[in-house]
Amino acid sequence: MAEDTLDDVADETADRIRGRLDELAPALGRTWTDDEPWTFLTELTALGSRMGGSDGERRAAEIVADGFERAGLRDVHTDPFEVTAWERGTAELRVETTARDGSTSTRRFETLALPYSPAGTVESEFVDVGYGTPEEIDDEDVEGRIVVASTTTPPGSRFIHRMEKFGYAVEQGALGFVFVNHVDGQLPPTGSLAFGEEADAVAVGVSKETGAWLREYAANTPGTTGRMDLSVDATTRPGESRNVVGRVGPDSDERLLLVAHYDGHDIAEGALDNGCGIATVVTAAGVLADADLDVGVDVVAVGCEEIGLLGAERLAETTDLDSVRAVVNVDGAGRFRDLVALSHTSEATAAVAEAVSELTRHPIETESDPHPFSDQWPFVRRGVPALQLHSNSGERGRGWGHTHADTRDKVDDRNIREHGLLIALLVAELAAADRDVPRLDGDALADAFRDAKFEPGMRAADLWPAGWE
Structure with missing residues (x-):
């Protein structure tokens, strides 16, 4: 907890x-x-697929631009950029x-290719690596085999992203990867394997129920054994995405x-991930338009997060980051009752979240550990302080996210409105003239990622910054 918050909120901040x-x-x-x-x-959500680089994403950008205009933002415009778009074909798992x-039989299971899986077919034995942690992968002979791993992580451990699990398994010689959902309901998950x-290696998602059968047939499970034939049909092509930008507050040098x-992914409406998040930002923008801000705010809807944070990378590369005081990334807010603020080692941004929580009597849980798997990452790794705002379901994992069940009926828009209000207050306080938000120290940030045990997986996924050697 920062020294000037909660029971001892600084008088000037409280006022x-x-x-x-x-x-x-x-x-x-x-x-x-x-x-x-x-x-x-x-x-x-009525658009259906908003997959990065698709026509659905382009039409979504138009809806967002209209929302920005209605919220009262000025200079609303789009910034197009080229991407490597991935298009889903069929996938088959036998x-x-x-x-x-000694008798043999063949079973077919429903499956989905994971974005940026190449087209191809592999056939081999397969092994169950549990949660897919580096330690579990090291404990099994995965070379020349297909790896089967869960979407969730061990209780009490840090979150381990699919890119880490996939990258580490392939680094150890795996020929393919099967991602098993931990949520009931015959829901194969999706999710990108790489950043753009x-x-x-080929990779697919299967349901929890399918995963139970695969584990019975795995080479490292005593009893009946199986051999997997895994095929993916998918293409990559040149495509275009775009960021949508609007502004509120003064045209200040700092912002x-x-x-x-x-x-959103192409298999669902993307209501929770991240329809709620962008709706919350549009709501917050409408409040900020009525605020007398000391520092200007650029409100940006970024494209292609789901396939590699590509819109955020574009924004970071085309923005004078020396002029950016902080980044507030809304990924998952509006889904559930209470806000969670990840400060990514910044004590200053955590202090603002705690102060707003205290003064409004609305709970905002703060966490300091960093991670590289949302749109704050292109800025954090360059030293820009950040807050990532999501909401807590009380359960581990994504829940309905990244499945066919990510639909509008799961949303309670009271959460969107309340979180929009809180985020507007957070941004306004971060924009205060005398609010000091120090830059992140590169060495300390690298140590924080090491302390959180991200380094092996990030290296396997080719995400470890070269300057952190």
Whole structure:
């Protein structure tokens, strides 16, 4: 906990936040009952696929630009950029099993290719590596085999991303990768294998129920064994994505970035991931438009997060980062009741989240550990302080996200409105004239990633920055 927050919120901070609540009372009250968040989310999710580089993502950008205009942002425009787009074809997973009496049979299971899986076919034995941690992969002979790993992580451990599991397994010689959902309901998961480029091995997602059978047939499970035939049909092609940009507050030399990704996977409506997040940002922008800000805010809907943070990378590369005080990334806010603020080692941004929580009596849980798997990463690794805002379901893993079940009926738009109000207050406080937000120290940041045991997986996924050697 930062020294000047919670029980000892600095007087000037408390006075400023209370004054902001008075100033924005009409906007806050209007937002509390506004149907715009639900209408916006409905228009976005009605598109179906918003896969990065697709026509659906382009149409989503138009809806976002209209939302920015209605929120009162100025200079709304799009910034197009080239991407390597991935298009899903068919995928097939067959297992030939041999029973104790020597008889054989073939089973077919529903499966989905994971984005940036190359097209191809592999046939081999397969092994169950549990959660897919580096330690579990090291404990099995994966060379020349297909690896089967869960979407979740061990209780009490840090979150281990699929890219780490996949990258480390392939580094150890695996020929293919099967990602097993931990959520009931015959829901094969999706999720990108690489940041914007074709991966090195075929990979698919299967349901929890399918995974239970695969584990029975795995080479490292006593009893009936199986041999897997795994095939993927997919293509990569040149494509175009775009960021949508609007501005609020003064045209100051220093500014803040408020970002959220608006793309989603092609297998669902993307209501939770990240329809809620971009709807929350549009809601916050409508409140900020009524605020007397000391520092200008660029509000940016970034494309292609799901296939490699490509829109955020574009934004980082085309922005004078010396002029950026901090980045607020909204990825997962609006989904569930309470906000969670990841400060990515920045004590200053954590202090703001804690102060707003204390003064509004709305719980915001703060966590300091960094990770590289959302749109704050291109900025954090360059030393820009950040807050990543999501919400806590009380369960491990993505839940309905990245499955066919990520649909609008799962959303309670009261959460979107409330989180929009809180995020507007967070951004306004970060924009205060005398708010000091120190840059991140590169060596300390690298040590934080090492302490969180991210280094092996990030190296396997080719995400470890060269300057951190």
